[in-house]
Amino acid sequence: MRRIDAIGIILGVFVAGGLVYLGLQLVGLDGQNAGIWSQALLVVGLMGWVATYLFRAGSKNMTYHQQREDYEKAFLQKRLDELTPEELAKLQAEIEQ
Known part of the structure; x- marks a missing residue:
């Protein structure tokens, strides 16, 4: 993976988090709850990615x-x-x- 790819992924995750936040606000949640839920979704996504990485590293795949x-x-x-x-x-x- 090139450095520009990593930067693109980071920016994509940042933008996705902002879009989820705005989407939750449009659904009717207040700013604080929308922030908590968007952060929770991002943390769950990060934990899922780490789990797949650990599985691939453990299986040497x-x-x-x-x-x-x-x-x-x-x-x-x-x-x-x-x-x-x-x-x-x-x-x-x-x-x-």
Whole structure:
């Protein structure tokens, strides 16, 4: 994620909170109650996002882990492709023992 993306997300959340506040005021809540409910919705949304992040981190289903696994597989495949048939046969014989 680029820095501009993070700034855009922050501004989007800020604007969404303001729109929820204004929407609640239009529905008929006074300013204080509209502020409390809009903050509560934003906190619940934040907690939901943190929960999904912790789940992805715990299950190692994140971009970094996937990129690292792909790199390791590609590196090992490249090394395997570079082996001569004699080296490959020797390696297979060592594995079988």
